[in-house]
Amino acid sequence: MQRRSEFAGARRVVVKIGSALLTGDGRGLDISGISGWVKQIATIRQKGVEIVLVSSGSVAEGMCRLGWSTRPHALHELQAAASVGQMGLVRTYEALFEQHGLLTAQILLTHDDLSNRQRYLNARGTLLTLLELGVVPIINENDTVATEEIRFGDNDTLGALVANLLDADLLIILTDQKGLYERDPRVDPTAKLVNAASINDERLSEMVGESRSGLGRGGMITKLSAGRLASRSGAGTIIVSGREAGVINRVFSGEEIGTFLIPDTSPLLSRKRWLAGQLKLKGKLIIDEGAARMLREAGKSLLPIGTIGVNGHFDRGDLVACVDPQEREIARGLANYGSEETRRLLGQPSHNIEELLGYVDEPELIHRDNLVLV
Numbered sequence: 001m002q003r004r005s006e007f008a009g010a011r012r013v014v015v016k017i018g019s020a021l022l023t024g025d026g027r028g029l030d031i032s033g034i035s036g037w038v039k040q041i042a043t044i045r046q047k048g049v050e051i052v053l054v055s056s057g058s059v060a061e062g063m064c065r066l067g068w069s070t071r072p073h074a075l076h077e078l079q080a081a082a083s084v085g086q087m088g089l090v091r092t093y094e095a096l097f098e099q100h101g102l103l104t105a106q107i108l109l110t111h112d113d114l115s116n117r118q119r120y121l122n123a124r125g126t127l128l129t130l131l132e133l134g135v136v137p138i139i140n141e142n143d144t145v146a147t148e149e150i151r152f153g154d155n156d157t158l159g160a161l162v163a164n165l166l167d168a169d170l171l172i173i174l175t176d177q178k179g180l181y182e183r184d185p186r187v188d189p190t191a192k193l194v195n196a197a198s199i200n201d202e203r204l205s206e207m208v209g210e211s212r213s214g215l216g217r218g219g220m221i222t223k224l225s226a227g228r229l230a231s232r233s234g235a236g237t238i239i240v241s242g243r244e245a246g247v248i249n250r251v252f253s254g255e256e257i258g259t260f261l262i263p264d265t266s267p268l269l270s271r272k273r274w275l276a277g278q279l280k281l282k283g284k285l286i287i288d289e290g291a292a293r294m295l296r297e298a299g300k301s302l303l304p305i306g307t308i309g310v311n312g313h314f315d316r317g318d319l320v321a322c323v324d325p326q327e328r329e330i331a332r333g334l335a336n337y338g339s340e341e342t343r344r345l346l347g348q349p350s351h352n353i354e355e356l357l358g359y360v361d362e363p364e365l366i367h368r369d370n371l372v373l374v
């Protein structure tokens with residue numbers, strides 16, 4: 001079982017901040033609190049850690065600006081509140097991160113963006129590029145257009161799925177509670193905080209309850225569910241009070257605050273298992289002996305120059321097998337180009353992709369992060 005100290009050295013982290021924290025329990029954006037979290041994120045970012053911020057608060061901020069005291073139920077009213085609130089939320093983040101010399105980027109997602117394989121790859125590519133450029137992506141659910149059928153349900157779930165998307169090492173959920181308790185501390189003041197537990201500990205499900213703030217859609221039950229989702233790609237999850245002084249810095253120093261939900265497998269093993277087991281093969285790429293050797297022995301991405309044939313019809317984001325000239329399967333992974341585009345790229349160096357297709361999405365046919373040996 002992995003220890004908290006191993007995740008204190010995480011190199012890619014998703015931080016999720018809830019509505020109650022961001023809006024001072026519904027009184028409008030808590031600029032002082034947000035400034036503190038931004039300063040801590042900037043400090044960690046300057047140490048070389050890649051940070052992605054998943055922020056709630058657009059609906060709650062919109063409610064405040066519109067003078068609404070209770071969260072509406074009508075979908076069009078929720079979307080209107082999100083539209084109004086998102087303006088203030090993003091403007092605040094941009095101004096505060098600028099004070100630390102950091103650029104930000106707004107990313108609005110719906111469930112379709114991560115369940116559709118092509119859009120999944122597009123979102124991943126954009127976010128990874130932003131991180132490489134030193135930008136802090138700020139992600140929220142696209143409440144202005146999302147319907148109940150395509151909602152994530154809450155931003156805890158969104159944070160976990162972003163952790164899966166980016167192979168993050170750690171998901172930090174900042175909430176208005178100190179962590180997960182054995183019983184609801186608002187009902188039983190003697191309830192003890194759970195310092196750490198395996199994500200698959202069956203007792204955890206008995207400890208969680210629903211949200212009572214009325215601002216967000218989450219509660220401890222969604223945070224536990226998010227921890228389980230994040231563990232699918234090997235990420236650890238820390239649930240901790242955002243009101244703790246220096247909370248993000250303290251997590252990275254290895255201090256045992258909040259509740260640490262421990263994944264049972266390493267990031268590599270769990271992600272590869274998910275990749276290999278969740279999708280059906282749509283085609284095959286026949287690769288030469290040199291490419292097969294690079295995949296097996298060097299853990300490289302699959303490039304067009306080492307690919308000599310295509311079988312089947314597939315689209316960008318579909319799962320395809322990589323087979324050697326004797327039709328022995330070497331690996332499988334998510335294709336960066338559809339079958340017709342791939343046929344035009346066979347045997348070509350990557351720098352010819354734009355000339356041959358008129359555009360370039362990725363220099364690889366399959367990136368090594370989206371490829372598993374079999």
